[in-house]
Amino acid sequence: xxxxxxxxxxxxxxxxxxxxxxxxxxxxxxxxxxxxxxxxxxxxxxxxxxxxxxxxxxxxxxxxxxxxxxxxxxxxxxxxxxxxxxxxxxxxxxxxxxxxxxxxxxxxxxxxxxxxxxxxxxxxxxxxxxxxxxxxxxxxxxxxxxxxxxxxxxxxxxxxxxxxxxxxxxxxxx
Amino acid sequence: xxxxxxxxxxxxxxxxxxxxxxxxxxxxxxxxxxxxxxxxxxxxxxxxxxxxxxxxxxxxxxxxxxxxxxxxxxxxxxxxxxxxxxxxxxxxxxxxxxxxxxxxxxxxxxxxxxxxxxxxxxxxxxxxxxxxxxxxxxxxxxxxxxxxxxxxxxxxxxxxxxxxxxxxxxxxxxxxxxxxxxxxxxxxxxxxxxxxxxxxxxxxxxxxxxxxxxxxxxxxxxxxxxxxxxxxxxxxxxxxxxxxxxxxxxxxxxxxxxxxxxxxxxxxxxxxxxxxxxxxxxxxxxxxxxxxxxxxxxxxxxxxxxxxxxxxxxxxxxxxxxxxxxxxxxxxxxxxxxxxxxxxxxxxxxxxxxxxxxxxxxxxxxxxxxxxxxxx
Numbered sequence: 001x002x003x004x005x006x007x008x009x010x011x012x013x014x015x016x017x018x019x020x021x022x023x024x025x026x027x028x029x030x031x032x033x034x035x036x037x038x039x040x041x042x043x044x045x046x047x048x049x050x051x052x053x054x055x056x057x058x059x060x061x062x063x064x065x066x067x068x069x070x071x072x073x074x075x076x077x078x079x080x081x082x083x084x085x086x087x088x089x090x091x092x093x094x095x096x097x098x099x100x101x102x103x104x105x106x107x108x109x110x111x112x113x114x115x116x117x118x119x120x121x122x123x124x125x126x127x128x129x130x131x132x133x134x135x136x137x138x139x140x141x142x143x144x145x146x147x148x149x150x151x152x153x154x155x156x157x158x159x160x161x162x163x164x165x166x167x168x169x170x171x172x173x174x
Numbered sequence: 175x176x177x178x179x180x181x182x183x184x185x186x187x188x189x190x191x192x193x194x195x196x197x198x199x200x201x202x203x204x205x206x207x208x209x210x211x212x213x214x215x216x217x218x219x220x221x222x223x224x225x226x227x228x229x230x231x232x233x234x235x236x237x238x239x240x241x242x243x244x245x246x247x248x249x250x251x252x253x254x255x256x257x258x259x260x261x262x263x264x265x266x267x268x269x270x271x272x273x274x275x276x277x278x279x280x281x282x283x284x285x286x287x288x289x290x291x292x293x294x295x296x297x298x299x300x301x302x303x304x305x306x307x308x309x310x311x312x313x314x315x316x317x318x319x320x321x322x323x324x325x326x327x328x329x330x331x332x333x334x335x336x337x338x339x340x341x342x343x344x345x346x347x348x349x350x351x352x353x354x355x356x357x358x359x360x361x362x363x364x365x366x367x368x369x370x371x372x373x374x375x376x377x378x379x380x381x382x383x384x385x386x387x388x389x390x391x392x393x394x395x396x397x398x399x400x401x402x403x404x405x406x407x408x409x410x411x412x413x414x415x416x417x418x419x420x421x422x423x424x425x426x427x428x429x430x431x432x433x434x435x436x437x438x439x440x441x442x443x444x445x446x447x448x449x450x451x452x453x454x455x456x457x458x459x460x461x462x463x464x465x466x467x468x469x470x471x472x473x474x475x476x477x478x479x480x481x482x483x484x485x486x487x488x489x490x491x492x493x494x495x496x497x498x499x500x501x502x503x504x505x506x507x508x509x510x511x512x513x514x515x516x517x518x519x520x521x522x523x524x525x526x527x528x529x530x531x532x533x534x535x536x537x538x539x540x541x542x543x544x545x546x547x548x549x550x
Contacts, residue, residue: 055294056291056294057290057291058289058290058291058294058295059290060288060290061290061291061294061295064294064295113288113289115288115300115302116301116302119299119301120299
């Protein structure tokens with residue numbers, strides 16, 4: 001009997017030490033990066049984005065609009081950080097956060113208007129989870145603080161880690 | 175004799191309205207007590223009955239248009255029976271051949287009920303709505319242009335949330351626009367024949383009043399555009415053609431002929447309207463033939479070219495189109511019989527639609543009869 005116990009203890013220790021840790025991953029799919037700052041089409045994209053706000057009327061449409069843009073700017077930030085464009089990436093992540101914060105109120109309004117929001121809530125949960133996954137990866141690849149020195153103005157410190165932490169917090173708080 | 179034929183035609187439509195109720199879907203809970211399941215399970219029987227109806231409809235229709243000069247007097251003395259049959263048709267059950275009227279209801283509900291943009295939000299996103307139980311295109315955004323969606327506000331409001339009432343109201347709306355088309359055809363022609371040819375067509379009656387398709391609204395507005403152009407009311411004419419385009423886009427092809435007509439009017443040049451109407455027929459027929467690019471050839475699309483064909487003097491072509499209309503209405507049979515839209519069904523439908531008509535068309539071209547001018 002003691003042999004069996006010994007075997008089980010050794011086997012479980014072996015599995016604990018050598019097994020690969022696996023975390024649940026969100027199946028939510030983020031979009032490809034679109035036009036980037038600096039591209040001639042980027043300004044057109046911004047105009048289209050502004051006009052779309054009126055086209056996307058209705059609670060669910062507003063949900064889609066804000067989520068699409070939160071996704072878009074998250075991907076934009078990630079790409080820009082990869083290219084070490086920290087200032088532009090910082091701005092993109094701030095935009096993503098701003099659109100993300102607009103999403104929960106659309107669901108509150110939809111519920112108030114008698115719409116079943118359970119599907120949308122599930123999508124939002126998945127999206128938030130995916131965002132957090134990406135933000136964690138992002139944090140590993142950027143410096144904690146980036147000193148930005150514009151030509152004709154005082155230098156500014158961009159606290160990238162703090163922004164990423166705040167972004168994660170915002171996604172986890174929904 | 176013509177009176178008897180006309181009455182028989184009316185009686186046939188009356189019984190056809192009742193026949194449509196064999197196709198009531200059990201998910202359409204408003205009519206649960208009328209569900210028989212025959213349309214779904216006795217496929218051979220209902221396909222044969224449907225075929226018999228179509229054969230009889232078109233034979234009687236052909237006899238009526240062959241004696242079209244005697245028809246107005248018969249209709250004038252039979253107003254009440256005609257109105258009764260029209261009412262029966264409005265209360266027929268639409269899904270015998272198409273679920274489109276349910277799609278109109280779904281789009282109206284998304285737009286005016288939930289106040290969402292129907293070009294972004296699909297009906298399926300409102301899972302709690304009972305509409306999803308009986309509508310078929312719930313996973314699609316709005317397929318129609320904005321003016322149609324705007325018009326659908328009227329039946330939506332008048333239905334007070336009852337989908338059964340909403341369906342009948344859409345069909346009533348289609349019937350009103352059909353009457354509008356008949357009125358315009360009477361105005362555009364110096365004879366009542368084109369209007370009668372159009373109004374009595376089994377394809378027009380079934381697809382407009384039984385199925386409630388909105389194509390009739392688009393064609394009413396297009397005919398109105400040419401009517402106002404003819405009466406030198408250019409601005410109103412242009413407004414109507416744009417409204418027509420904003421129903422279902424197809425009439426955009428009429429812009430060149432309308433603008434050309436307006437140009438000739440402005441220059442005080444006498445217009446050969448018969449030629450303009452024939453050109454409109456050709457343009458709309460091309461769009462009709464190109465419709466498989468988007469989906470497939472639907473029989474109700476034939477209403478587009480037919481609306482202008484009846485105004486031309488090409489009687490043989492009109493007869494050929496009558497036969498073609500029959501072939502189009504017969505397209506429903508393969509699906510009715512098999513319940514399957516795949517496999518051989520699309521090929522059989524294509525063969526049924528074009529092969530018999532093509533043979534007759536070739537014969538008429540060979541005999542130089544197809545485009546001969548000979549008014550109805």
